[in-house]
Amino acid sequence: MTLPYRDINVHVAADSYTFTSPSSPNSPALIVDRPTGDVRLSEASHFPSKRVSRVSNKYVIIITKSQPMGRLKGHMVYKIISTEFLPMRERQIRDPDEDQFLSLLKTYIMKGPMYFSYSLDLTNSFQRQATMDNSSPLWMRADDRFFWNRFVQSDLINFRRTGNRSQPGPQPGADPYILPVIWGTLEIRPTTFKNTPLTLVLITRKARHRAGTRYFTRGLDEEGHAANYNETEQIVVLNDTGRGLGGYAGSTDMQSGKYRSSEGAETQVLSYVQTRGSVPVYWAEINALKYTPKLQVRGIETALPAAKKHFDEQIRIYGDNYLVNLVNQGGREKRIKEAYEQMVQMLVSSPSDKVKSDAITDEKFHIIEPSSSKQEYDRLHYIYFDYHHETKGMQMHKAMLLVEQLHDALIKQQYFRGVDMPANGGLETRNFQTSVVRTNCMDSLDRTNVVQSMLARWTLDRMFVDLGLLQRGETFATADTAFEFLFRNIWADNADTVSKSYAGTGAMKTDITRTGKRTKAGILQDGNIAVTRFYLNNFRDGPRQDAFDLFLGAYEPAAANIGSSYIFADRRPILIQSIPYILAFSIFFIFVGLFTRRLPGSTVWTIRLFILFWLVVAAWCFNFVISHGMLYVNWPKLNPRPWAVEGYQDAITKIHKDALLGPFVARHERGLSTARYLNAEEGKKRIE
Template identity: 30%
Template sequence: MEIHDDMKLYTSAEKFYIGAKSAKELLIIDRISEAVYLEKKDNQQANHPHIDFCGFLGSITLIAGRYLVIATHRDLVGFVAGHAIWRLRGFKLVPYFKSTIHLSNLQQSDNATYLSMVEHVLNTPYFYFSYTYDLSHTMQRLNGAGPMMAQQSMLARADQRFVWNWHLLKGFQNPDFKNFTLPIIHGFISINQVVINGNTFNWIMISRRSTQRAGTRYFRRGTDRNGSVANFVETEQIVDFQGDQGSFVQIRGSIPLFWTQLPDLRYKPPPKLVEIDREDHNRACLRHLETTSQLYGRQILVNLVDQKGAEGKLEQAFGETVNNIRLSSVRYEPFDFHAECRHMRWDRLSILIDRLQFEQEEMGYFLMMRDGSLVSMQDGVFRTNCIDCLDRTNVVQSLLAHRSLTAMLKKLNILKPNENVENHGSFESLFKNVWADNADFISVQYSGTGALKTDYTRTGKRTKAGLLRDGVNSLTRYYKNNFTDGYRQDALDLFHGLADLRSPLTVDRGWRYITFPSVLLVAVAMFVTCAIIPPEYSTESLLFLLFWGSMVFATGHTILRYGHEFVDKPRLL
């Protein structure tokens, strides 16, 4: 079922008219009543001003009223199974209302902030779409859905977990509008043409970020009571060889317990289990694992968090919970990543991969030949997590994907029986760089910066340059997680229809918010002045230096003590 592209939006005083070259009907939106309906094409709307655009993404209500959201620019990423895949490059929000004179100054200011939030989300790299291919489903799900699914609209059959404009399209889910509504996913897609041993094939990676419990690094952790977890990502690796199609799927997601790690100006605030009845943790974890088992089959839970300290308490609680709920389709596999790989001994990751080898061979992968015959299905999935489900997680997922890809290419006779992917240097380099790019983009979308440890993914070893880059990214994460993520979380909640627009955007911070940073700034300035100005140090100058140094220490300590009052928090709760 194809969706219209290359459309035109005609605007009159009372209505929007949306048309496409291939369409016999116009989608009409009443700007006053907000009614939506179809009408046969005529030439009357051609007299109205128009905008050329390439995708209808829905609409959203802000304080001033409703806005249309349309895709105006796109970039071609490549082709999956012959279907064009596009990346969103530009968008436009078009107001239903004609002016904002009905708003107070405060309301106009708040509406401008909300508008910037929607734009901020849509500017986060990257959103993807296709007019003919359902990007929200894996190849295996698409193949097993049956003929009924093929008759449905792209929106009706989409996996709601991964449709990021689901809330925007709520008012347009009438089946009559099926050729106009364009679902988009968020994450990472890489499509590459590869030649090995004279065989040309497409190697593709698709990472789909879930909309359920979407948010920023510190403000979305763990699970909710529905079993939805933070930073849940489904990553599919695809081989398309002359009509033969293979796919290997992995998932990642936050530890499915109730836990928090709210920013408080410390470099790494300790994660904490929420102190509720143990059965509440068990029920939420069970709901999450039952849901994922229904979708993916059996699961190997690869937990990469530290087994000591605050992370160790989470690891122990996760292991105990999995043991308590006793799901036969689930096995728990803890691996203390930092302890095992300390002193840059990343070769020791082979210990974990060897532990998982037998189960990976049993799980297999999806493979359908060009004649439609089904050679194999993927029976199960690896669910990998660390604390953030970013850096350590991506490293391990890339190693599992590497092993699966080698097996798949041998099955398709692209690789010879005695060959491995690493025997082909150019493709090995491409493989590592694409997985590192995947890590970077998923990390930007969740934490605000690129991933850590990508030098290992790109080169197969840890480097000093990689450590330096990780240091810069860590400091940038610290700043963003403490001082900008409240805004980002509000933006995501607004985009997904979870924000309460009645909540005040301005919050009274209290006297400490202004007083202590001001005192600290003065104290630092005076300490530096006392340290560099006198040509010779006297008792008096040393006392001044000691006094202002003490003021810097005392004020800094107080700010850290009340750190939660200084961070940027979500306000649209």
């Protein structure tokens, strides 16, 4: 079995970068030619070094510092702390757009929560790992959905598969240089439960397809990839004697990464997998500086092929899917609820609807099940739960009604249980998880986090009962308060990580996850998060979305049909750009008038007129910005959203008709480059 090298030296020369492994001196070196970026292998052992200082349009990204996070079944896992960009070509002239590309990646991607292991496949759940051929290279076993740096390594992977002109054919010598990385949560906590040593692990893997930010990435794309899609695996490892950060227990084989228990006890792995993702239809929320963005839902029939692709993959990987929907049944979210239900009814055979109501709500549960099992999509089971009304007034314990509703499905679903078999280097499966719960709310964040932690809690109780650590009917919450505290906080930390990636802030309602109840401090914290999200999602998320698109290959500068010098320039009319600055100056002058000491003999009415004038100017500017919010949202520039293009054009048309500003805007807009519109239309084509 070929695993990635644990130690790689980089030799820098004017015409190449050469990567070697000191611990494997007889292995071929990987050479990346400059400036072409061509990849090849060489048996040479000495490489001259020379540092260069300029950047170019193609780079090698290397991990320069990592932090050990702990051992999982004897395998060390690391978090990426710092990286370095190695340029392919020195450039004599500075390119501002290229500097901007680098800044996006370094600011929003390289600081993200990314993890890797040299010997353990972090992209796959333990259940999937147990059914795989562990003799193949680590990167070949990786789940393509969660292979976060897959696009960045595409040149190297293509070389490995087909070679190049000088070295045609497959190049297995490149395998140890390909290292899969995941983005998300990875918590490894060696602990005890009722004096029984065990390791509690939580891994959340963020999908690289349709990754992005809250208001700029919703629903499905045409390939069936859902926005904010994450797989979360809760793992318990028993008799894991290699849990520390020291050397391998009973083994010094650094390259193989094999783990052998020194105590001879049977190492068991129990895991439970859940998923989350945006409502699987075509929909969007269009932010225009309103706290509640405009909701847009495209035709359900139009999205049907994409939904089929989505659920084809979900059923193939997980089996039956229990689709838990937590959006509100009233108000603006009602359209999303109805769209989801219409989609499920179109997918399953002879759908059977069942609605449960009570004194609080007319639709506590809405269940859609196929009345027969004629086709693949009859493995979809839709469960709507009115989370908002049931938990209103801090009645958070009522969310357990959903777990009770899912009880029979959870019993049938089970969980994965495997025993480590050092002889064959893998896990011997004793029990399979046969289905998955896919949970969503509007953002698939706050409400989803609470429900996923409840399902994880219920399943962990079941695991402990099956292991003989709990009596039937007993819960770990009452049996071991220290373990309960650890469980709550590890899930709350996961909620924050997933939320920061998508919404830019920590999650709401984490007081429920951490303490088990709704608190006044938690409500105040949620208010602060709501305000922060409004600011970030309107004024800061454009560049963050661009960074995702750039790193994941949704936008390729070399393939763009427009000169890069047009990409990041603000080409709104100068007058439109100036309004917020006039507003800021107006507020400044108002404060000057209010707090500046008057000179002796000066009249009061003069100051009052001064303040009144700037109050009128400030009010007009503020009203203008709010009324034309589409012009002031910080939109993604690399892949402009279709609704942003349409909204921008509508807003400009509206301003042209304005009696005061119309003539000035039209005059300053004359002669503007059409690059903004060309770039926008190109982005629209790519998205659609």
